[in-house]
Amino acid sequence: QGRKKENYNNRGMRFEEDINSSINYYRETGRALIHKKPTPVQIVSVDYPKRSAAKITEAYFRQPSTTDYQGIYRGMPVDFEAKETRSHTSFPLKNLHLHQVKHLEEVKAHGGLAFLLLRFGGEQAMYVIDAAHVIPWYYDQSERKSLTKRYVASHSCIVPEKLQPRYPFLDAVDELYFTNDS
């Protein structure tokens, strides 16, 4: 059981690393300028030892007010949250936090691209799904508490695992948002 959890956490770490390496690749090649937001921390006390780096000795996690990833793509603001679920068949809406959903809503209202990057258990591919296909289900969970993989698959673009970048999710973004552009 403990072992299983560790594996999952490692997988969770890999998930984040895969996305980070992809955004770094896109940044280095100039295709997009996307950064991961740092975890917000409330710093309470700091030691300043001589001849070495300042050491934070007391701090607390703060509630983030946005999503994990933000930047610019094709001149447009882009904003997304990346989520992985162990489930092979559905994405539990409780994996999303209210502040993330609200932020994605605000991004849309301000004209930015707002989506989720989802990965299910037992599958290497990811899905790019526009926030509009998720937000209403988040706010009304009386009917269903999760999105089926079938629903996600039919309202999104798939991102296969590749080598460079590991997850070419901007190809899916192109397909989703820019296909009908001249």
Place this chain on the structure above:
Amino acid sequence: QGRKKENYNNRGMRFEEDINSSINYYRETGRALIHKKPTPVQIVSVDYPKRSAAKITEAYFRQPSTTDYQGIYRGMPVDFEAKETRSHTSFPLKNLHLHQVKHLEEVKAHGGLAFLLLRFGGEQAMYVIDAAHVIPWYYDQSERKSLTKRYVASHSCIVPEKLQPRYPFLDAVDELYFTNDS
């Protein structure tokens, strides 16, 4: 001397608070969606005491890779660095960090609005100056190591101190970037 420093730090805090309260006001009123980026911290160890919040007991400051403020305004990506100098007459270029300048360059290259929000000593007003008027001087400091206030004033829009928001810098952004729009 120590007292003077403290006053300056307080003033520095106020500077940041003034900007933060202004972006919050703009967010709440729906005019723009701008957030301050959290300070990046490398977390080394965390205590998870029973019945109370996780406590970070060892962490270090990491080098930020972007500027302080990012968001969306009028559907466009907006990105800026806020800087205050004690000097009444010039802005020392050493107040800028290479990663900030590089990031502002990248934002411009990707089609976003990239500027600095500057405040000089002895003055409550701020200046919104496009990064293009600062970057070349940063990279070549052989001629001058600072921008005179006169230079800044003649290449920027001024932001007077008001009540709500404290610094209506988006009016200056409008003037600077959107004046010739239909």
